[in-house]
Amino acid sequence: MNNRIISDYSEIFETYQELKGDFLESHIAKLKELDMYMPHSSTFFCVTNTTTRSFEYVSKNFHPSTGLDAVAMCQQGMTYWWEQMHPDEMQLWLQSLTDLMTFTMSEINVHDRKKVSYTWNYRIKVADGLYRSILQHTTPMYFDEEGKPVIGLAHYSLLPAVSKFMPIRATAKMLNQNEEYETVFFKTYSEQKLISEQITFRERDIIRLISFGHSSEDIAEKLFISTNTVNSHRRNILKKTDCKNTSELVARSIREGMI
Incomplete structure (x- = not known):
């Protein structure tokens, strides 16, 4: 794994707060309960912890969707996941995360950040050795003392295999007074x-x-x-x-x- 990628990612999500309490365990317990009833599909979810670059929970559809090792995903965390990403997209993906975080911290009021949800895409190598596009939709679950989202519920959808290249895009949407999402940020990271x-x-x-x-x-x-x-x-x-x-x-x- 490229140490520069790990360093850049850590800098984006740097936090000075030690996360304590049993809120995460309570969330995970409920998510595990829900996961038992989720139908098998090409969508799975994880609880992501950016402070430790780990997955607190990986749902049952991870392996059927990707063919990848769920145990390795849990034990090695984001490093294992990043190793599956297309090398040509790593820097673009990091830039999209940087821009989303910068936008959030500079443009979204701290009291409104709990209303924001983020979507972006990239390619991963699945078990058959081919790269497939993944659409990731992440909703923050917990914020540090500076209002930075550090733990989130991430849904991943494995898109159908197509020959046409899909540029990386990043989107932030915020709930309005009617509890409806409205787009507040969108950017494409490709010359296409x-x-x-x-x-x-x-x-x-x-x-x-x-x-x-x-x-x-x-x-x-x-x-x-x-x-x-x-x-x-x-x-x-x-x-x-x-x-x-x-x-x-x-x-x-x-x-x-x-x-």
């Missing part, structure tokens, strides 16, 4: 530009809600805007993406990581 780069934060939120089956009226209420504004955004989105209808838009959004 797709049509999604033309999509605004507001349009991205509308696409996500369309994919959930919400009507224009529902979307307007959730995002505190008028129905006419939503319909205008929908027309603009279809024009920008060159999609003929909503079904084509949703399919393309999933494929290109716009949601």
Whole structure:
């Protein structure tokens, strides 16, 4: 494992607080209970501890999804996971984490940080030796004394194998007064530009809600805007993406990581 990667990661999540208490054990106990009832799928979850670069818990779908060693994942922590990542993406991935943390600490009020959730992607080498794209969605569970998120619940979705390269993207979304996510940060870490780069934060939120089956009226209420504004955004989105209808838009959004 590249020591520079470990050093850079540690610097991003540096904390001066010693984490104590039984809150983590309580969370893990409940998550283990829930994990018993989770169906087998290509999605798994982990409780990540950035202060120790460890996984406090790895769900049962980890091995079926990736074919990788769950015991090694638990014992070796993030070092084992990083060893599976595509070497060409390590620095881009670190830059995305740095930008997300910088944005959080400088732009998000300390009282609002518990409302923020983060999404990014990268490639890992699965058991058959091929690299597959992973979409990671992390929600903070605990913050240090400076308000830095240091322990999180991370959901990982192994995406279908495709020949087309998927650029690394980082997104931060924050819950509004209606408990609906609104995009507050988005950045692509690649020279490759797709049509999604033309999509605004507001349009991205509308696409996500369309994919959930919400009507224009529902979307307007959730995002505190008028129905006419939503319909205008929908027309603009279809024009920008060159999609003929909503079904084509949703399919393309999933494929290109716009949601």
